[in-house]
Amino acid sequence: EIVMTQSPATLSVSPGERATLSCRASQSVSSNLAWYQQKPGQAPRLLIYGASTRATGIPARFSGSGSGTEFTLTISSLQSEDFAVYYCQQYKNWPPLTFGGGTKVEIK
């Protein structure tokens, strides 16, 4: 099973600032990596797939990078609606499909 590790667990950022979230895989997943956003009381939403491709309707301020075992989600200028929990997920080898533990982006 591929283990996904996200850091930090919590990220405190001021509106308008840049946020950088990390995700590490226990073995290479190539570019088979997705990012999701989950707001309180809502279902997750797909942001990024293929490590760097934005899903339909996702603003350009969200970008993904990386391959192999190290990945980054960057939010270039945080808006109020971006404060949420973010999860990475690998889909290189499944089952199981595995998620990281999440990073909570909170208002500083």
Next chain:
Amino acid sequence: EVQVVQSGAEVKKPGESLKISCKGSGYSFTNYWIGWVRQMPGKGLEWMGIIYLGDSDTRYSPSLQGQVTISADKSIGTAYLQWSSLKASDTAMYYCARLGRLHDAFDIWGQGTLVTVSS
């Protein structure tokens, strides 16, 4: 509109059985996998298993196999998650989600079904 819609919240007692549903619409559901994801209170996302609506090919998380049953009725585009004997530790929000065709990420999510198991 492409969507998956889940059945409503459930309150059950330990030992009871339960079957919740997830119905797809707005797309050719027999060409897609539908997965189930558990989120325990205050915790992260945990993949439980997945089923291909076209032929009911089913895969389970090794940690959950035997504890739940995933099934589907392709004639109505609906996937199911079933328990034969609930435990208090099954209390969670359960999401179904569609796996994309071009990638194996979950591109369409249901609204979630809250299952509460309490005596």
